[in-house]
Amino acid sequence: MTATDTTAAELTGSMRNGVDTATLFATLDAVKAAPEAAKFQFRATNEWLSGTHNRSTIADFYGVGEERVHEHTFTFDADHPAVLVGRDNGPTPVEFVLHALAACLTAGLANIAAARGIKLTQVRSTVTGDIDLNGILGLNPEVRNGYERITVRFAIHGDAPAEKLRELVEQSRARSAVYDVITNRVPVTIEVETN
């Protein structure tokens, strides 16, 4: 937390773990009253650069009834390492999936802890994904293309008993968008324009 994170909310006691719980509960009430506000569309645009190297831009999204822009335009390079015939200009696409999972579970955890009055002091996690590339290389039809398994290891410290800290992780898992995407199916449509 930086000095600029200190706000009126913090002074009035509604700020916990860097989460403005008053705003969090007000947001929940607002969506309860107008469920359509919760319909979001997120977007990434990608441009191929060379070989396995490409770059995505994340700038705008739709939510709470209107088009919105992030405060910054974010760009991310992806590539394969040399051992996978790339130039290592960025992580592999599958590594970004692990980051997304860690980030989603951790964000949820901080919100849930704040809502439950638990002060977190440190949250760290390591996510590992095991993959057999015989799948994507087309060398063994019995091997899937994606991860065989993913393991998340959390180390959590805060002002609550171990049992309560573990319950935060369980609730975060139960409400995680990325966990749902990875452990359940999402239909994907692909359209192609050529000329």
Next chain:
Amino acid sequence: MTATDTTAAELTGSMRNGVDTATLFATLDAVKAAPEAAKFQFRATNEWLSGTHNRSTIADFYGVGEERVHEHTFTFDADHPAVLVGRDNGPTPVEFVLHALAACLTAGLANIAAARGIKLTQVRSTVTGDIDLNGILGLNPEVRNGYERITVRFAIHGDAPAEKLRELVEQSRARSAVYDVITNRVPVTIEVETN
């Protein structure tokens, strides 16, 4: 492609789309001869910063029989936008999933085009994900936490007929690790350490 991408491989004609096809085919032959080389483990470590803001580091992985490090250590911040009670210090975790999908399909496409002797001139894509946050907010048990649907729109240009360019996308989809992760289930185990 930059000037430094011009290599002996390019001069001998094995370089196409920035892919060294000679190395690509040699890698396939090597894995055919020693399938264990294709067992990889990718990793991300994440640290909570404040509220929904956290940061992942991607540095090392295991593959081709040994521990390896990326040429650079990559770090990525994730956060929620203000409208979702965050500070917009990075994209949301679910947006990284869209980037990962675009990047994976695009990397595969460039490799497959190179292997098939097709020269690509431009590949762009936009990935959109529709999500109803009544799920993660716990306001409607009938709404899932993750994306309801994801749509990928490719615009591809190259020296092949439209039909051949479309076949590249189809083959990339059929061999994409991230597409498989999103459209099929991956088992995720979560472990928690507290003290």
